[in-house]
Structures are given as structure tokens and as C-alpha cells.
Amino acid sequence: xxxDRLIDKIAEMQNPTVAGLDPKLDYVPxxxxxxxxxxxxxxxxxxxxxxxxxxKALIDALYEVVPAIKPQxxxxxxxxxxxxxxxxxxxxxxxxxxxxxxxxxxxxxxGTTMEAYAAAHLGSTTVAGEEVExxxxxxxxxxxxxxxxxxxxxxxICKSGDKGIFVLVKTSNPSSxxxxxxxxxxxxxxxxxxxxxxxxxxxxxxxxxxYSGVGAVVGATYPEQLxxxxxxxxxxxxxxxxxxxxxxxxNDVKNAFDENGLGAIINSSRGIMCAWKKQGLTENDxxxxxxxxxxxxxxxxxxxxxxxxx
Amino acid sequence: xxxDRLIDKIAEMQNPTVAGLDPKLDYVPxxxxxxxxxxxxxxxxxxxxxxxxxxKALIDALYEVVPAIKPQxxxxxxxxxxxxxxxxxxxxxxxxxxxxxxxxxxxxxxGTTMEAYAAAHLGSTTVAGEEVExxxxxxxxxxxxxxxxxxxxxxxICKSGDKGIFVLVKTSNPSSxxxxxxxxxxxxxxxxxxxxxxxxxxxxxxxxxxYSGVGAVVGATYPEQLxxxxxxxxxxxxxxxxxxxxxxxxNDVKNAFDENGLGAIINSSRGIMCAWKKQGLTENDxxxxxxxxxxxxxxxxxxxxxxxxx
Numbered sequence: 190x191x192x193d194r195l196i197d198k199i200a201e202m203q204n205p206t207v208a209g210l211d212p213k214l215d216y217v218p219x220x221x222x223x224x225x226x227x228x229x230x231x232x233x234x235x236x237x238x239x240x241x242x243x244x245k246a247l248i249d250a251l252y253e254v255v256p257a258i259k260p261q262x263x264x265x266x267x268x269x270x271x272x273x274x275x276x277x278x279x280x281x282x283x284x285x286x287x288x289x290x291x292x293x294x295x296x297x298x299x300g301t302t303m304e305a306y307a308a309a310h311l312g313s314t315t316v317a318g319e320e321v322e323x324x325x326x327x328x329x330x331x332x333x334x335x336x337x338x339x340x341x342x343x344x345x346i347c348k349s350g351d352k353g354i355f356v357l358v359k360t361s362n363p364s365s366x367x368x369x370x371x372x373x374x375x376x377x378x379x380x381x382x383x384x385x386x387x388x389x390x391x392x393x394x395x396x397x398x399x400y401s402g403v404g405a406v407v408g409a410t411y412p413e414q415l416x417x418x419x420x421x422x423x424x425x426x427x428x429x430x431x432x433x434x435x436x437x438x439x440n441d442v443k444n445a446f447d448e449n450g451l452g453a454i455i456n457s458s459r460g461i462m463c464a465w466k467k468q469g470l471t472e473n474d475x476x477x478x479x480x481x482x483x484x485x486x487x488x489x490x491x492x493x494x495x496x497x498x499x
Numbered sequence: 500x501x502x503d504r505l506i507d508k509i510a511e512m513q514n515p516t517v518a519g520l521d522p523k524l525d526y527v528p529x530x531x532x533x534x535x536x537x538x539x540x541x542x543x544x545x546x547x548x549x550x551x552x553x554x555k556a557l558i559d560a561l562y563e564v565v566p567a568i569k570p571q572x573x574x575x576x577x578x579x580x581x582x583x584x585x586x587x588x589x590x591x592x593x594x595x596x597x598x599x600x601x602x603x604x605x606x607x608x609x610g611t612t613m614e615a616y617a618a619a620h621l622g623s624t625t626v627a628g629e630e631v632e633x634x635x636x637x638x639x640x641x642x643x644x645x646x647x648x649x650x651x652x653x654x655x656i657c658k659s660g661d662k663g664i665f666v667l668v669k670t671s672n673p674s675s676x677x678x679x680x681x682x683x684x685x686x687x688x689x690x691x692x693x694x695x696x697x698x699x700x701x702x703x704x705x706x707x708x709x710y711s712g713v714g715a716v717v718g719a720t721y722p723e724q725l726x727x728x729x730x731x732x733x734x735x736x737x738x739x740x741x742x743x744x745x746x747x748x749x750n751d752v753k754n755a756f757d758e759n760g761l762g763a764i765i766n767s768s769r770g771i772m773c774a775w776k777k778q779g780l781t782e783n784d785x786x787x788x789x790x791x792x793x794x795x796x797x798x799x800x801x802x803x804x805x806x807x808x809x
Contacts, residue, residue, distance in 0.1 A: 211612070214626065222627075231627035263608060263615035267624045269633035270587050274580035295607050297642055298573060299672035299740075302521070305573035314577045316524065317532075317541035323579035332607055334644050334667060336674035357644060362609035364646030368692060374682040379689065382678060430609075 191327055191353035192404060192426045193396040195289045196451060198256035200499040204487040205450065207257040207291060207428070208479075209458025210244050210279060211264045216462050217243045218472040237271035240264075243475075244279045247462065248286055250476035255483050257289040259428075259456055277324055290326040291428065295357060297332035297339055304342040311343065311352040328353040330406060330428065333383055340390050340403075347394055347402040353426075354403055356390075358383045358418060361408025361431030380414065384422045391424055398451055398499060400426040407445065409437025409455065416444035419452065427453040432486070433460030439493040450497035457486055501637055501663035502714065502736045503706040505599045506761060508566035510809040514797040515760065517567040517601060517738070518789075519768025520554050520589060521574045526772050527553045528782040547581035550574075553785075554589045557772065558596055560786035565793050567599040569738075569766055587634055600636040601738065605667060607642035607649055614652040621653065621662040638663040640716060640738065643693055650700050650713075657704055657712040663736075664713055666700075668693045668728060671718025671741030690724065694732045701734055708761055708809060710736040717755065719747025719765065726754035729762065737763040742796070743770030749803040760807035767796055 199205045214222070214236050222239045229235035248258065258279075265276035280290050296306040310329045313320040333340055333356045343354045359369055359380040369380040377385075384405060391401025401424045407415050409431035419427070427445045431437040432455050445453035464482035465475045491497070509515045524532070524546050532549045539545035558568065568589075575586035590600050606616040620639045623630040643650060643666045653664045669679055669690040679690040687695075694715060701711025711734045717725050719741035729737070737755045741747040742765050755763035774792035775785045801807070 211615075213615070226627060231629060233624070233626060233631055233633065236624075236626045261608075261612055261615075263606070263612045263619060266619035267615045267633055268626075269619075269624075269631075270580050270584035272633070273583045277580050295642070296573070297605050297607070297667075298571075299670060302571055302573045305521075305523070305571075305577045309573060309576035309579075314543070314546075314579075316543060316546045316578075317536060319541060321543055321579075323543065323577055323582070332605070332642050332644055334642055334678060335670050335672055336677035336679070338672050338674040357607075360609060360645050362645055362648050364648040367646035367696065368644060368689070369646070371689070371692060372684040374684050374686075376684075379678070379681070382681060386677065 191347060191351050191402050192400050193398060194351065195257065195454065196398050196400065196499060198289055199454065200497050202254065202256050203491055203497055204254060204256060205454050205490060205497065206255060206483070206486055207259045207454050207456045208247065208251050208255050208461050208483065209259045209261060209456045210247065211261040211458045212240045212243050212462065213264060214239065218475055220473065233269040233271040237268045237275040240268065240272065241275040241278050245282055246476045247479050248283050248288065250480045251483055252286040252288050254480065254487065257291060257454065258283045259291040259293050262292060262294040280324055280326055291328040291330065291355070292324060292326035293330045295330050295332050297335055299335060300338040300342060303339050307342045307346045312346045312350055328355060330355045330357065332357050333386060344390055344394065344403065352402065355406050355428040356383065356387050356403065358387065358405040359407045359411055359414045361410045361435055365408065381421065384418050384425065387425045388422050395424060400424055400452065404428055406430065409442045410435055412441040412444050419444055419447070428456065429453055430456045433457040439489045442490065443493050446494050449499065450494045451499065455490060501657060501661050501712050502710050503708060504661065505567065505764065506708050506710065506809060508599055509764065510807045512564065512566050513801060513807055514564060514566060515763060515800060515807065516565060516765045516767065516793070516796055517569045518557065518561050518565050518771050518793065519569045519571060519766045520557065521571040521768045522550045522553050522772065523574055524549065528785055530783065543579040543581040547578045547585040550578065550582065551585040551588050555592055556786045557789050558593050558598065560790045561793055562596040562598050564790065564797065567601060567764065568593045569601040569603050571768070572602060572604040590634055590636055601638040601640065601665065602634060602636035603640045605640050605642050607645055609645060610648040610652060613649050617652045617656045622656045622660055638665060640665045640667065642667050643696060654700055654704065654713065662712065665716050665738040666693065666697050666713065668697065668715040669717045669721055669724045671720045671745055675718065691731065694728050694735065697735045698732050705734060710734055710762065714738055716740065719752045720745055722751040722754050729754055729757070738766065739763055740766045743767040749799045752800065753803050756804050759809065760804045761809060765800060
């Protein structure tokens with residue numbers, strides 16, 4: 190099961206964090222942009238090349254201390270198919286460095302179409318009898334609003350292909366409660382219902398640490414709900430956004446972990462990509478600053494939850 | 500407002516339908532595949548070229564009788580960035596023929612990231628001070644599970660750029676009820692709540708026919724809920740999947756329309772793309788068969804709802 194592989198890496202590195210690669214062009218240092226625009230023009234192609242160069246340098250700086258990256262699909266799609274190529278190249282590069290890759294796409298659809306998304310992001314596509322990987326991430330974030338037949342095609346690929354998914358349960362944004370916190374007539378909330386579905390979808394995918402291949406997204410900005418869901422979803426591994434730029438700290442995320450320090454991975458995106466701004470460095474030192482911030486974040490979280498035991 | 504433009508086209512053509520372009524390679528006739536594989540190899544590039552040629556022929560056959568296309572992003576993503584390029588090319592080609600384009604991506608995320616999706620699919624991206632369109636559709640399907648701040652960036656683009664969105668309310672798949680039909684403690688359902696949110700999000704975007712730029716996806720496979728939501732969401736334009744291959748007929752979809760025959764557009768994907776199979780034609784005649792099926796579907800629906808008045 191995919192999250193066994195992720196948990197092994199987390200324990201080995203003693204670092205339960207993931208670097209979010211959401212590379213807006215504004216975050217990319219001028220010297221990279223200039224080089225890429227000179228080569229490919231001030232075009233989507235040039236912009237996409239700059240994103241990939243930026244990501245490569247970040248991955249080079251991070252792969253020995255951070256177990257995983259989480260590229261956010263939106264920031265690549267906004268640069269067209271050229272940006273989507275940069276996403277594919279980033280995934281391949283991170284995997285070549287041994288990193289675990291979570292594509293943050295929040296994909297969702299009905300059964301047959303979800304099979305296409307599953308093939309796109311986790312599995313493979315048949316072209317003239319040959320199997321070809323389109324994006325080939327290790328895990329994908331998904332939205333469960335459509336129910337079981339929108340999730341089943343992913344569970345099948347998780348089972349056969351050593352992959353995982355993270356279903357949105359309680360998101361980190363201010364208005365997440367408008368629907369997710371609504372009380373159902375049995376007294377539970379919509380996000381609880383979604384958590385319950387994650388536990389059910391994961392039953393066939395339980396791994397050696399007790400966590401299944403069906404994880405959940407639960408935001409650091411709601412620490413009480415994080416504690417509640419940790420207790421109610423004992424087999425569900427959490428991807429926790431909202432640390433850093435969105436306001437969550439180590440004390441907010443500690444509720445995501447079990448007594449062994451397992452059960453969750455904490456994401457930081459802007460905090461790592463734009464770390465040079467906070468460290469009094471120039472943008473030329475963005476990679477070094479990203480490394481410093483990744484180490485600081487690791488130490489802060491491990492300081493709070495203790496040594497990770499598996 | 501974008502749906503005014505769509506409604507004008509629907510009334511002009513007396514055809515409230517949209518052709519879903521979900522081109523799996525299996526649906527593409529052999530002669531197109533052979534030509535593209537010969538040119539680009541049995542690769543993702545060759546497959547993507549075949550999808551685009553298939554789509555182009557379908558658009559040529561349909562644009563004089565069908566007002567809109569709905570490409571489903573998953574079927575392009577499964578062919579990698581090359582497939583995503585075919586999506587961009589398909590959108591551009593359909594727009595050059597005057598068609599209204601709804602990208603079916605069911606995108607969703609928190610505020611800042613949703614801005615990136617909005618720029619990607621409906622708006623434009625800034626590259627070195629220039630505005631560039633990445634995909635440039637007229638409308639996008641989205642998932643509202645994250646609440647208002649996941650929708651607001653789209654509403655802003657709808658307002659300034661004459662675009663529209665369709666929010667998933669009640670989807671056409673068998674398990675859609677697992678979450679969407681759950682009763683809240685005030686006696687309403689989750690999908691009703693989502694419909695209510697669509698009405699609220701649309702208040703600033705009302706167009707000349709009374710429909711806002713925030714539409715809803717409501718499946719043909721649940722005709723009772725379709726009637727219920729038509730009554731409860733009088734300003735929300737519906738995109739209705741589930742006609743044809745999924746089992747919905749003209750009688751099932753008539754509930755989606757108001758007394759003037761406005762208020763909805765009905766999608767058919769496989770029914771149109773694979774029409775030659777049902778018409779006793781060979782795959783070489785796929786475009787002619789698609790045209791025949793589009794006309795048959797139009798006549799069946801208009802026969803059921805009467806002349807469209809605006």
C-alpha cells in the first residue's frame with residue numbers, strides 16, 4: 190500500500206512534512222525567468238520552463254531532508270499545456286530523486302470518467318497496446334462529493350499499483366464550514382460523514398502501520414476538528430494543509446498524529462518556496478532558504494510530537 | 500453574462516443541447532489513428548493528435564446545429580500534457596466555429612488556488628506583463644464542497660469576462676445520493692443546500708433572461724430532483740448530464756426547463772461520439788452519424804418541451 194512507502198520514508202527521515210510546489214511565476218527568481226524567456230520567448234513555453242527550473246532547484250535542495258512533494262495542478266494549468274508539461278517533468282524529476290509525489294488535483298467525477306483521471310494521474314494509459322504513464326504520481330487528492338462510484342476506480346488502482354488518494358474531508362479555507370460543518374439529521378456533520386466514507390473506502394487497502402491507501406485532507410487551521418477526525422478515523426492517513434502561510438503552527442498540527450507520531454503529513458507551500466523573503470536573503474538564495482525552512486519546520490514539528498516510531 | 504450568450508445561441512438554433520467531447524482512443528476510428536500513429540508514432544503525441552482530428556471532424560459536423568461542446572478534461576489528461584494540448588486545440592477550434600465551450604473539469608480548491616484555476620480555464624495568465632489565454636473556455640464545471648471562497652474567484656472572472664460556471668449540485672451517477680441526498684438537521688438535503696448556495700453566488704450575475712452566470716449540474720437520471728431544483732433555483736441555469744448512454748430520455752429532462760423552454764442545456768457524449776454504432780453505419784461515417792444523432796436528440800427534446808421562446 191502506497192502510504193506504507195510514504196510512512197517508511199517519513200520515519201527514516203524523521204520528517205512528516207511535504208513541500209508544496211505551487212510555483213506562480215511571481216515566486217520564480219528573476220535570473221531564472223530571464224534565462225528561460227531568452228531561450229523560449231515571453232510565452233507560456235518560457236514561463237513553463239521557468240517553473241520547471243525553479244522546481245528542479247527546490248527538489249535538489251530538499252530531497253535529502255523532505256520525503257515528498259505536492260505539486261498543485263492549478264498553478265501549472267494556468268500556464269496552459271506547456272505548464273502541464275512542466276508538471277509532468279516535475280513529477281518525473283522528483284521521482285528520480287526518490288521523492289514521494291502527491292499531485293494536488295482534487296479531481297472528481299462519475300465512474301467512467303474517474304477511471305480516466307485515475308489512469309491519468311496514478312495509473313497508465315493504453316496506446317496501441319502499450320501501457321504509457323501520463324503523469325504517474327504516487328498519490329492524488331480527490332473530492333468525494335459524488336460518492337462511492339467516483340472513488341472506486343481510484344481504489345482499484347491503489348490496490349493494484351501501490352498508490353494512494355487523499356479525499357477532501359475538512360479543508361483549511363475560511364468558508365470550508367458553509368457545507369462541511371452543516372449538521373445532518375443524525376447529529377453528525379458533513380465532514381464527519383466524509384471521514385466515515387474514507388474509513389469505508391479504505392477497508393480493502395489497509396497497510397502494515399494500520400493506515401489504508403485512502404487518506405483524507407484535514408486542514409491545520411481547524412485543530413479541534415483535526416483531533417476529532419484523528420480519533421474517529423483511525424485507519425485514515427491525513428494530508429494537512431494550512432501550516433505556515435495560512436496560519437497553522439506546530440501546536441495546531443500535532444493533533445493530526447497518533448501516539449507514535451504517525452498518521453499525517455504536513456504541507457507547506459509558500460513558506461518553503463518563498464522562504465528567502467523571511468530569512469533576509471536575496472532571491473538568488475531561494476534554494477538554500479527553502480532548505481533552511483524545511484529543516485526548521487521539521488525540527489519544530491518533531492520537537493512538538495517527539496521521535497517518530499514505526 | 501455568459502449564459503445570455505449561450506441562451507441566445509440555444510434559442511437561435513432551437514436546440515438546448517451540448518455535445519460532450521470525451522474522446523477515448525477506443526472511440527476514434529482506425530483510419531484516423533493509423534494516420535496519426537504513422538505521423539507521430541504509437542505515443543501519447545500520436546494518440547493526442549488522433550483525439551484532436553476526431554474532435555475537429557465532429558465539430559465540423561455539428562457546429563451548424565449544436566450550440567455548444569463540453570470537453571471532459573479527464574479524457575485529455577489521461578494522454579498526458581500532449582492530451583491537454585489536444586484539449587486546448589479543441590477549445591480553440593470550436594470557438595473559431597462560433598461554438599460555446601464548457602470545459603468539464605469539476606475544479607475546486609481554496610481561494611488563491613482557485614484563482615489559478617479561474618485564470619487557467621476562463622481568464623488569462625500574466626507572462627512578463629502580457630495577458631495570455633491558457634485554455635479560454637466560456638464556462639467551467641466546478642465542485643462547491645469548499646464553500647464561497649472556492650467560488651468567489653470564478654464569480655469575479657464571470658463578472659468581468661462574460662464567462663460562466665456550473666456547480667455540481669445533484670450528479671447523475673448511481674451513488675450520488677450517498678452524500679448529496681443526506682438530510683440536514685433543518686430538513687433540507689445536501690444538494691438543496693448546494694443549490695441554495697448557487698442562487699446566492701449568482702445574485703451579482705443575473706442576466707437578461709433571469710438566469711445568472713452561476714449554473715448548476717443536475718443529472719437527467721434523477722428527474723424528480725430536477726423538477727424540485729428547477730422550482731427552488733429559478734435563477735440557476737442547469738447543465739444536465741445523463742441523457743442517452745446513462746439512461747435519461749427526453750421525458751426525464753423536460754423538468755429542467757422553464758415554461759419558455761429556457762433554463763437548461765442537455766448533454767450527450769457517447770450517444771453522439773459513437774452514434775454510428777446505433778445507426779448501422781461504419782466508423783468511417785462517424786461524423787455523419789453524430790450529426791444525425793444531434794438532430795434526432797434536438798427534435799426529441801424540442802418535441803417534448805415545445806418551441807423555445809426568449
